[in-house]
Amino acid sequence: MSEDSHIEFLLSDALARQRAAFEADPHPSLATRRDRLDRIGRLLKDRGPEICAAVSRDFGHRSVHETTMLEIVPLMGALRHTRSHLRRWMKPERRGRSIEFLQLKNTVQYQPLGVIGVMVPWNYPIFLALGPLIDILAAGNRAIIKPSELVPQTSALLSTLIGAYFAPEEVTVIEGGVDVAAAFSAQPFDHLVFTGSTAVGRKVMAAAAANLTPVTLELGGKSPTIVAPDYSHFSAARDIVFGKLMNAGQTCIAPDYVLVEKGRLEQFVSALQAEIVRCYPSQSSAMHYTGIVGERAHRRLVDGLQECRDRGVRLVTADITLPQAGFAIAPTLVIDPPADCRLMEEEIFGPILPIIPYDTLDDAIAFIRARPRPLTLYLFTGRNETRRKVLESTISGNVTVNGTLLHVAQNDLPFGGVGPSGIGAYHGFDGFKRFSHARGIATVRIFNPARLAMPPYGRLTELLAKFMGRI
Structure with missing residues (x-):
């Protein structure tokens, strides 16, 4: 098997395994989602010193204080915020209706998308891997993460830690270089998150377009x-x-x-x-x-x-x-x-x-x-x-x-x-919505008003059309 074929097999196998697990549980319970979030918290709390050491080695040197304050602490804050609000976010959202449809009850249900791909840059290799993951898991999805090859020790550690705290059917990490990244962006994910340069973002978006995969691109520019x-x-x-x-x-x-x-x-x-x-x-x-x-x-x-x-x-x-x-x-x-x-x-x-x-x-x-x-x-x-x-x-x-x-x-x-x-935004409730499908649901409660407009047409239909067509 060639190297390209091997990479494609690994990616396809991981995606198929996660998609099968998702189909078996397409709307995880609040308890399941909170458990997955809690495991990210335990990972950060238990293995924080190892994470700081690996990041420092990859950068030549980076202060423990800097990695802690810029990567680990914001993630813990995001976990607390998400966990405390998740029950409310998961509830169907009531929506209004016009006077002619008072007999309907309108709601929006935020439905998990499925399997989300996450392409992580090297500059904040933990925050930009686990930050999107918090929103992805809160929304009820599975995730496959591709870390950067430019921080090899951190990427290897992330792979080990994710494997220790999550089943492959929930979250998995696939390491590799530019060839893996190219194959990764071409997979038929249900959503793809990329953080990196504008030039590479264009290539990722083009690869995702072949599968009509929606993307969130967090790029950069001259702020x-x-x-x-x-x-x-x-x-x-x-x-x-x-x-x-x-x-x-x-x-x-x-x-x-x-x-x-x-x-x-x-x-x-x-x-x-x-x-x-x-x-x-x-x-x-x-x-x-x-x-x-x-x-x-x-x-x-x-x-x-x-x-x-x-x-x-x-x-x-x-x-x-x-x-x-x-x-x-x-x-x-x-x-x-x-x-x-x-x-x-x-x-x-x-x-x-x-x-x-x-x-x-x-x-x-x-x-x-x-x-x-x-x-x-x-x-x-x-x-x-x-x-x-x-x-x-x-x-x-x-x-x-x-x-x-x-x-x-x-x-x-x-x-x-x-x-x-960039394209799209996440964090908190906006991340929960970003990695969900907002499914609109109209429910007839007592009388279906559409029956007033059914054939055979007559005077009632004309009056109804005049009323509904008003300014």
Whole structure:
């Protein structure tokens, strides 16, 4: 059997096994769903140290605190939220009816879809595997997970842990490289979740289209940050450094570039420098700062910086101690780079932050509107008028005002992109609905009003049509 045939057999077998199990129990009980959620919680609680160690090895170095706070803690919050609301979410949802159909009772039943495929990126290999899984299992589905080959130790551990806490008919993990990913996206899942780059997202969507598989694509893009003239640049710098340097900027919702009033540019640059040193003092920065995931990603970032140097752009590099293992890049501010350089045309995905001066707030908004719709928008302002103007004038997946990253941790907010930054949203009830079929059910209670419109037609039919056709 060839390698391609072997991969296809593994995927088809896993999908067939899960689909058969789903058909035998197409609407799992509340108790069954809660049990599956509880097993994710036990996995995280019991094996947290192993997870942190594996992630750190794959990144060269990543702080235990960072993996705990960015991956494990948000998952535990999502589990608590989902478990506490699941009974209500599963109940049929009452819907209204018009006056001519008062004899009907209308409801929506959220029905499990079946088997969901999840393609996981390398940057948050636990959060972006188990986060969708929480919503998938809450909705009553089964799942097959394809982790990233760029974090092999974490992927292997995830496979082992899922196998220890779940039967293959419930959840299973299939590891592999690009060939496995291509075959995975071409399987006839009942829904497919992909998190990654826009370029790869296009390929995944094309492969899924052959089976009419609906997709949720969580992509990325260049998430902008506006610091309004009224806002303290010292306060903004603190939150921006936090959002940008968590995971060394390898975050799809990290601030990608900052727009700041031209007259405050130098003050803001100084504030950012001071905040970077405060967050990563020399005695602990090597322990708390995350490495770049691999040589290829490191080289792409280095090349982007070199292009700016060659074009005479001012770079401000923070003086911190980098981790000894693996690859790392010091936090670097890129002051007013040209719009056609690599760092301004591609998602950065690293600890590099372009700072773009603007003359007026309208100029900042126009700069954002001239580019593809981003996954996230950040705005720092204390004025309601400015907040309203920016939110009404721009389109993005999500927004955090006067902070960074916070929207992704809100379990009652949908999370997702728009246009080039993604399709569909999940988290909490929005995730439960995303991985369910909303089946509308109309029930005749006493008298079927359609009988008034049945042939033979006459005066009653004409009066009924006139009444129902009113404005």
